[in-house]
Amino acid sequence: MSERNGLRYGLLGLALIALLGVLAFIVNRPTTTIAETATPAPAQGLQSLAELGGKTPTRRTLDIQNWTTAEGAKVLFVAAPELPMFDLRLTFAAGSSQDGEIPGLATMTNAMLNEGVAGKDVTAIAEGFEGLGAEFGNGAYRDMAIASLRSLTAPEQRQPALDLFTQVIGAPTFPEDSLARIKNQMLAGFEYQKQNPGKLAGLELFDKLYGQHPYAHPSEGDEKSVPGITVAQMRAFHQKAYAAGNVVIALVGDLSRADAEAIANQVSKALPKGPALAKLPEPQAPKPGLNHIEFPSKQTHLMLAQLGIDRNDPDYAALYLGNQILGGGGFGTRLMEEVREKRGLTYGVSSGFTAMQVRGPFMIGLQTRAEMSQGTLKLIQDIVRQYLAEGPTQKELDDAKRELAGSFPLSTASNADIVGQLGAIGFYDLPLTYLEDFMAKVQALDVAQVKAAMAKHLAPDQFVIVTAGPTVPQKELPPPTDKPAEMPSGVPEH
Incomplete structure (x- = not known):
């Protein structure tokens, strides 16, 4: 098929x-x-699970x-x-x-x-x-x-x-x-x-x-x-x-x-005979600011982005780990904890670097109730600003390293996984020792290095922001709590 x-x-x-x-x-x-x-x-x-005996699986x-x-x-x-x-x-x-x-x-x-x-x-x-x-x-x-x-x-x-x-x-x-x-x-x-x-x-x-x-x-x-x-x-x-x-x-x-x-x-x-195509030009820094698309719906899509890194950037490992803590690691990240778990403002929120041939985007995306959209956007910006200023805590760093060490063997769990990895290695001209290099770099990172890398490549006031939803009167955000009064009811609308 x-x-x-x-x-x-x-x-x-x-x-x-x-x-x-x-x-x-x-x-x-x-x-x-x-x-x-x-x-x-x-x-x-x-x-087998019996052979592992509770230990981290070997790669x-x-x-x-x-x-x-x-x-x-x-x-x-x-x-x-x-x-x-x-x-x-x-x-x-x-x-x-x-x-x-x-x-x-x-x-x-x-x-x-x-x-x-x-x-x-x-x-x-x-x-x-x-x-x-x-x-x-x-x-x-x-x-x-x-x-x-x-x-x-x-x-x-x-x-x-x-x-x-x-x-x-x-x-x-x-x-x-x-x-x-x-x-x-x-x-x-x-x-x-x-x-x-x-x-x-x-x-x-x-x-x-x-x-x-x-x-x-x-x-x-x-x-x-x-x-x-x-x-x-x-x-x-x-x-x-x-x-x-x-x-x-x-x-x-x-x-x-x-x-x-x-x-x-x-x-x-x-295949046809011919050479590799020329490398793409580097993108120019965009003008930050808010752009709104009026759309009749109950929810508003919020998207924030700025230029990130290319796939060969020496800070890739530090940014990968730093983003896992901010919003790339699912539940337990700062964005999920503050926006969903404590306030019930969204079904899910995530962030990520798209490292490409030349500078790909760093993006944050979510959707929330239309009447809460402005407050939610400000909350996201405040979370990012605080994270870039203070960096991760030692516990956040240790937890992220441990999670990565446990999940990393899945990157070569099947032949299909491996062939995809090989394709990326060749396409982005990564070294053949990339796996070992990456894991060694991640495990050696400290709080100061992750903080410095995130602050170097991201600026809290340089986001290009796009919102799509209705223009409606806004409400104040609920205060953070362990039990939000209103939680997301289901999968976000598309």
Whole structure:
């Protein structure tokens, strides 16, 4: 079964609230690697609960190998012989930041990859993968576009699955009938999103935050740009953005080094020839301030953002840990404690750094009762201001470190997790020792270092703020208490 992106299922993807849309590319879990060696060592087997005996689970030991194909594709490989299958993930610098003057081109191109190849339409392609017990996946985001394959490693399944996969990613035909169908889905989705205040707020937020930068426009394009996208434009985009020199090939599974090299070579040769695309320009600092979207509803969406960091920033570990305490760690964070638990103002509130190729956003998002929106916004700003001025407490820091140490083994719990991590490591040019480096840095951090990093990269008065909801008389916030008089009644409205 095909895992399609937001273009293929536009109605669903565009119905997501804007914060979730942004968090689709937030990497709140660090990527993992280990040092390059010549011979792959078997990975650890799964641990039973009885074996753990209440101890923190050990992280799966990886042995990452890397090389470059003759065509210039970067390859990262981990042998995992426990199951007779493999995961292959291609990560291209082919996200919407490469759209140029045609918003939506990157997403449309990615969505059309498996709509047709020579001699096969979309149905035949899907049946081909399913008949082999294989799974094709694809998606496009701001920084990147991906295509993936999961297959059994027995030659009788592996080779035909690879042959079909390389056709799909290397020689798509972009059939006109499929293009018309997907455009109609997208246009219907754009109409639906007009009734979604969270989505409208998210679009406005990125526009105000990034201005003329390639990150500013929505990945899926808009109702003005999508109808004009042509097959010729998609072919040209595919030729340059899906080139062998612009891809990271990640492989995990029951494969020898020779098997992995053969797969990588087949994939690399199937892609158009060409170099990596140029790095994106750095965004300019936006003008802070409040922007309101009038919308008839019972709740108001509140979104606050400012420019954060790129994925290679040396303060990444300190900011990750600091944000876990502020609002990235779910229940128990300062934002959840003060806004939900003590006052019952929201169903959920979260914050996060989206570390990207160039400076991604730091965002805080929630929705609250319309008559409490102004007071809630001020409360959020006060919490951030106090946190940046004082930093975390020692207990908050210790608790966050302990939680991270306990959850971190999940980052390599499955082959699918690992192949995603490898793709990110290669795409963002992280060192192969990244996992060990990250954990060592986090555990060595003290309160002063976390405070300094958060204060360096965030300023309480520099937020771009977007609200979406009705203009109604405002009420004073309830005082903090262990038992708020009115708690959120359910899942927030979309």
